[in-house]
Amino acid sequence: MAELNCDVAVIGAGTAGRAAERSARRHGARTLLIDDGFAGTTCVRIGCMPSKLLIAAAEAAHAVRQAPIFGVETVPPRIDGRAVMARLRRERAAFLASDRESIESLPAGVALRGRARFAGPNRLALDDGRTVAAKAIVIATGSHSAVPENFASVADRVLTTETIFERGDLPGSLAVVGAGPIGLELAQAFARLGTDVMLFDKSGAIAGLKDRIVEADLRRILAREFPIVTGVDLTAERHGEAVRIAWHGEATGTRDFDHVLVAAGRPPNLAGLDLSAAGLKLDKHGVPVFDEATLQCGAAPIFIAGDANADRAVLHEASDEGTIAGRNAANFPRVRPGERGVPFQLTFTDPNVAVLGEVATEETPDVVIGTASYADQGRAKVMARNAGTVRFYAARQGGRLLGATMAGPGVEHMAHLVAWAIGDGRTAAELLDRPFYHPTFEEGLKSALRAICATSRTTVPSRDEARPSAA
Numbered sequence: 241m242a243e244l245n246c247d248v249a250v251i252g253a254g255t256a257g258r259a260a261e262r263s264a265r266r267h268g269a270r271t272l273l274i275d276d277g278f279a280g281t282t283c284v285r286i287g288c289m290p291s292k293l294l295i296a297a298a299e300a301a302h303a304v305r306q307a308p309i310f311g312v313e314t315v316p317p318r319i320d321g322r323a324v325m326a327r328l329r330r331e332r333a334a335f336l337a338s339d340r341e342s343i344e345s346l347p348a349g350v351a352l353r354g355r356a357r358f359a360g361p362n363r364l365a366l367d368d369g370r371t372v373a374a375k376a377i378v379i380a381t382g383s384h385s386a387v388p389e390n391f392a393s394v395a396d397r398v399l400t401t402e403t404i405f406e407r408g409d410l411p412g413s414l415a416v417v418g419a420g421p422i423g424l425e426l427a428q429a430f431a432r433l434g435t436d437v438m439l440f441d442k443s444g445a446i447a448g449l450k451d452r453i454v455e456a457d458l459r460r461i462l463a464r465e466f467p468i469v470t471g472v473d474l475t476a477e478r479h480g481e482a483v484r485i486a487w488h489g490e491a492t493g494t495r496d497f498d499h500v501l502v503a504a505g506r507p508p509n510l511a512g513l514d515l516s517a518a519g520l521k522l523d524k525h526g527v528p529v530f531d532e533a534t535l536q537c538g539a540a541p542i543f544i545a546g547d548a549n550a551d552r553a554v555l556h557e558a559s560d561e562g563t564i565a566g567r568n569a570a571n572f573p574r575v576r577p578g579e580r581g582v583p584f585q586l587t588f589t590d591p592n593v594a595v596l597g598e599v600a601t602e603e604t605p606d607v608v609i610g611t612a613s614y615a616d617q618g619r620a621k622v623m624a625r626n627a628g629t630v631r632f633y634a635a636r637q638g639g640r641l642l643g644a645t646m647a648g649p650g651v652e653h654m655a656h657l658v659a660w661a662i663g664d665g666r667t668a669a670e671l672l673d674r675p676f677y678h679p680t681f682e683e684g685l686k687s688a689l690r691a692i693c694a695t696s697r698t699t700v701p702s703r704d705e706a707r708p709s710a711a
């Protein structure tokens with residue numbers, strides 16, 4: 241069987257793999273981009289884009305229901321579930337078409353269809369018998385939905401993000417298992433579209449939030465739309481056409497649902513890669529030990545990027561990591577650290593949730609915390625969106641911003657600016673010394689910044705003293 245030869249072989253043509261291949265080629269490498277199907281990135285096919293399309297429909301329905309608050313009388317929205325799902329797939333098809341074009345526009349011979357596994361540190365075996373010899377290899381194989389064992393007996397009623405966007409209609413009732421970003425976004429979207437939703441998590445927190453104050457406020461806000469049960473173990477069994485879910489732990493109960501959406505985490509796609517043949521050291525979860533600045537696995541000519549390394553499983557990180565990994569693979573053994581951004585995760589619920597940089601508690605030494613509530617914030621009240629809490633963590637000495645947990649209106653946008661400010665090493669006083677337009681959601685951040693100035697004994701800039709009550 242044929243042996244192919246290249247400088248850099250990339251396994252997986254998702255966001256991370258494409259960035260790695262592009263970056264390696266830009267650095268002069270002869271590349272191969274290997275994928276088992278070239279069906280489209282996770283983001284476009286079953287991730288970011290279809291989930292946001294569903295959320296967009298849900299926001300439209302929610303806006304109609306909210307309209308009477310403003311004196312705008314409407315009839316309750318009638319939701320055509322088939323039309324919602326049809327639009328989702330129509331728009332997704334357009335994203336998938338441009339996704340396909342990006343593969344078709346690769347130089348001839350770069351895209352290679354096949355399922356790869358290691359046959360050595362510099363060698364891959366494909367499922368059709370071909371082999372690939374490469375000076376360096378990038379693992380960018382992504383992740384998949386985990387479905388816990390206890391749902392095996394109701395498998396025909398279990399949905400994951402691999403299947404839920406293919407449905408013709410909205411489910412009548414849905415148990416959502418897992419209150420991470422996927423579970424939360426989809427639970428709220430389906431609830432707003434009229435599905436009878438309940439959300440469960442075995443842990444004690446939603447959105448994986450470590451900040452208990454923001455978590456409690458977010459939970460209270462979201463629980464107005466659908467029940468949230470945490471700290472429970474679940475069992476599932478078939479009951480006629482329905483799935484009977486029983487929960488016990490911090491709460492106890494039983495209910496029947498049409499379907500279960502399992503959003504209980506996304507482990508990396510590493511099984512079947514035969515990592516032992518690559519001689520890599522693995523951590524206790526079976527993930528290669530790697531350097532987060534270079535993406536290199538030990539001293540091997542192997543790099544790992546995107547969801548495959550189970551570190552920062554979001555799209556912009558997959559892209560950044562792929563770019564760094566591809567450059568280092570092309571230049572191997574001249575490997576150098578890449579610039580990593582401030583950790584930044586957004587959950588597109590309403591209110592949006594963001595976790596940025598380092599998260600601290602009141603007990604964290606040398607850190608002060610500034611809190612702002614959106615319950616009474618001017619612009620938020622105007623828009624009837626006055627809910628949420630923002631907490632900034634800053635160095636006690638000097639008030640340099642270290643991180644934030646934010647739940648509130650417009651957080652999707654504000655969090656970018658805060659992440660950039662954290663990355664630039666800004667202090668609370670420096671941000672307060674900037675103009676804040678009135679009336680905006682941004683003004684709501686000022687009380688958290690002022691609290692940091694007060695506790696870190698930094699002088700509040702005169703610009704802020706001049707307009708103390710704008711928020």
Ligand SMILES: Cc1cc2nc3c(=O)[nH]c(=O)nc-3n(C[C@H](O)[C@H](O)[C@H](O)COP(=O)(O)OP(=O)(O)OC[C@H]3O[C@@H](n4cnc5c(N)ncnc54)[C@H](O)[C@@H]3O)c2cc1C
Binds near residue numbers: 257553
């Ligand atoms: C429902 C959902 C919503 C999301 N929403 C957001 C969001 O709003 N914002 C955000 O930033 N992130 C979001 N994410 C996360 C984001 O989609 C992922 O972090 C990102 O797509 C990961 O890209 P990747 O390149 O690592 O993997 P993928 O895009 O999955 O690419 C991996 C590729 O490798 C191929 N492959 C695997 N094994 C092999 C093998 N042995 N041989 C050959 N090919 C192989 C696969 O077929 C696949 O094509 C969401 C994810 C989900 C599931």
Ligand SMILES: NC(=O)c1ccc[n+]([C@@H]2O[C@H](COP(=O)([O-])OP(=O)(O)OC[C@H]3O[C@@H](n4cnc5c(N)ncnc54)[C@H](O)[C@@H]3O)[C@@H](O)[C@H]2O)c1
Binds near residue numbers: 417423503506552585
């Ligand atoms: N807006 C975004 O950026 C966005 C949106 C969706 C997903 N993502 C990415 O996708 C990744 C996967 O998301 P996710 O929400 O599936 O995973 P997650 O790991 O973030 O959350 C999974 C949740 O499921 C719970 N869980 C696990 N097993 C359970 C069980 N048996 N019963 C009940 N609860 C259980 C966990 O306690 C956890 O809270 C995330 O790490 C995130 O980075 C990002």
